[in-house]
Amino acid sequence: MKIHYTVLVLLALSFNANAQENLLSKSEAIALALEQNFGIKFAENTVEIADNNQGVLNTGFLPSLTGSAGATYNRDDSTIEFPGQVDENGIPRPNFEINKAEAQRYNAGLNLNYILFDGLGRRYNYKRLKEQYQLTELQARETIQNTILQLLSIYFEVARLSENEFAQKEALEVSKDRIKRAQYAFEYGQNTQLDVLNAEVDVTNDSIILLNTQRLLKNTKRDLNVVLNQEVTNLYEVDTLITFIPMLELQAMVDDVSINNLALLQTERNLSINEYDVKVSKSGYLPVIGLTGSYGWNLNQSAASAFFPGVNNSTLNLNLSAGLTWNLFDGGITTVQVRNAKIALENQELLKKQVELEVERNIENAIETYENRLTIYQIQEKAVITNQNNFERSREQYQLGRITSIEFRQAQINLLTAQTTKNLAKYDAKLAELELLQLTGQLLNVDF
Template identity: 70%
Template sequence: MKTAYTLILLFFSFYTSVFSQEKFLTKDDAIQLVLENNFGIKVAKNQVEIADNNQSILNSGYLPTLSGSASAAYNRDDSTIEFPGQFNTDGSPRADVNLNKAEAQRYNSSLSLNYVLFDGLGRYYNYKVLKERYQLSELQARETIENTMLQLFSVYFQVARLTENRDVLKQALQISRDRYKRAEYAFEYGQNTKLDILNAQVDITNDSIAMLTMEQQLINAKRDLNVILNQNLNDTFQVDTIVQFIPELQLEDYLAKATENNVAMLQTEKNLKINEYDIKVNKSGYLPQLGLTGTYGWNLNQSAASAFFPGTNNTTNNLGLNASLTWNLFDGGSTTVRVRNAKIAYDNQEILKQQIALEVDRDIQNAKAIYDNLIAIFQIQEQNVITNQNNFERSREQFQLGRISSIEFRQAQINLLNASTNKNLAKYDAKLAELQLLQLTGQLLNTEF
């Protein structure tokens, strides 16, 4: 038993030296790391960048298009021209004409400029849609960041809770060690039996096992946090265990403005605006389109000499300007159908907005009730720790005086241990409930943690 006891002491001495060398990861440090490294946030930022590219003037249709073309052709002919039945003036047959390596070249180049002066305002409202989609993508990225923040602090507070529980267990283990030493001394002087030593050894073993289990849970929780932070899984650190709650008056102010700041409601407003512009985009099909086209061309033809004509070089420059007006007076009703469907989509978005508003209101009321309940539980658990601490101190005095048994003393110790761990759980549960309430009010990213 003494060998096992020695191994336990060596093990916890090792852990103490390891944890004393850990870096301190503050809440602000964790937020900075997750904003820079988290996979989901990186993807969300890229989506915003895509939407930003889409809303630029280069994707608006307002700029003209310019196209160029060029071509070159080369021909070489070897030909023989015969004149059957033809005679020269002297009566001799007319000789054949041989044309060898008769070369001809042709070069063409042109520029074409096209610009739509008016397209029924479809381009104008499409551009507005792209602007709204960019803002929508920012809201979606914000939602991703908020959800990631909740995930971050859920694990961060898990690490903090397990750290505090480990400290509580460490104190319990130290108390059991002291009790074991006192039991040994008392046995040597004949003041108690071997049973008291055995009971103390059993309690040391149980506390050591609980400590080992807690250490493993803490290591696993830190790995979970490293995944969210996208850093080495085996990086070790200590976290901040101090929790501060937002004043009630400030929270009430947030709740009063929740509808204006809730990210789900803001996204619904953006979608409604996009649907409104979609109706106007489709209505542009009723109006005419006016466009301009400008062309410039350069041509060079070099022809070889023939039997009857000498070779020629022909250079041509041409400039053209064309205006066109197109009005689709009747397209079989397809524009009308698109407008009707766009209006229905708008109505559906209105209905969805009402539904989301009701759900958000419900979620806020539920979250506030849960938060108030958990705050009350935390305050009760704080008082319970004070009560159990006083009970434990009195029990320790009575135990040292020999007025209560080791079993009664152990029960007081267990009660204090349970009260402390329950208080830790209540504290972080209440803080997480507060963060969830802040997310619903749209203030999660505006709060000091």
């Protein structure tokens, strides 16, 4: 059996050495997702759009300045007749022909329009855009949190399957060693062929379980690559070390949930947006005062006629004016808009109360789930120790011929079940902790 232990140790060392070459830590995975994940990139672009929208260039506070220019060209061929007219000698006056009479007109101008006062609609809309930007930031942060939670869920599933794979490899090695012992014992007449066949069946079953686990592991690693936006052929190894945040620290995060929970923060931003919507709608009751100005240049070059010579006329024009427009009655459109905006505000206030109640419930459920899963994990740790001791004792008894191969196999199965159950409980507890962190809004503020 010393040889058997040596093989297991060498396998473990080889596994760890190969894993270190392509080991992806949790912090590295998070950094890679923040940089490469498609959903996060999309959210960042959405925030950039909202940032552009909240700028002064999108508020209507700045004047508009337009330029215009034009040119006109005319060429006329005309004949002027003088029927019945004679000159001083009594000779009929001849026709007067004007060929290629050219006339040009040129103009250029600048027009300025500026709203001095619009019932404070621009002011409240500007503040609304500021709130919309903050809401978009919160939505992007929520997208990032959901992506990181998805990433870590897949990461820990890879870790769980990796640990299961290692445990099942150990179980397979034990079953293979049992075949050798059963064959030796059969050759020396110490047992029957049935013991050999049972051992072979167990090796077959353990091999199938290992192959299925390895298939699931590779599939899950591909899922991890998709979240990280990496080549699906990359088969990263992951860190299986799990640490839990102390309960006192978690409780402090829970106490600050009202200022960090993203659902609550988004509800508050939406409430502010609805308040500004009411004020923007009310601006329709007030007048609009505007300022207009223009500066223009005109050049008119006229052709000569039968009675007048051609002239060039150039003018410069400057005009400034102010005007007031007050929509005294618009058919009730503004009134309806104000009423609807107030109803939307009331609905948002009701939604805020509902979200507060739901968050409180979700927090309580998450705490209870976390504590429950953590307790189960601690129990399963003890169960592994118990089953490990039972397996070691059963192996000694089996080697001495005091128990049957079936009893030894049962101890082996019990140990493997305890190990895989413990792995599941460990990562279930960690995922419960992550969900609690997400509810408190602290998922992005802790180190993994």
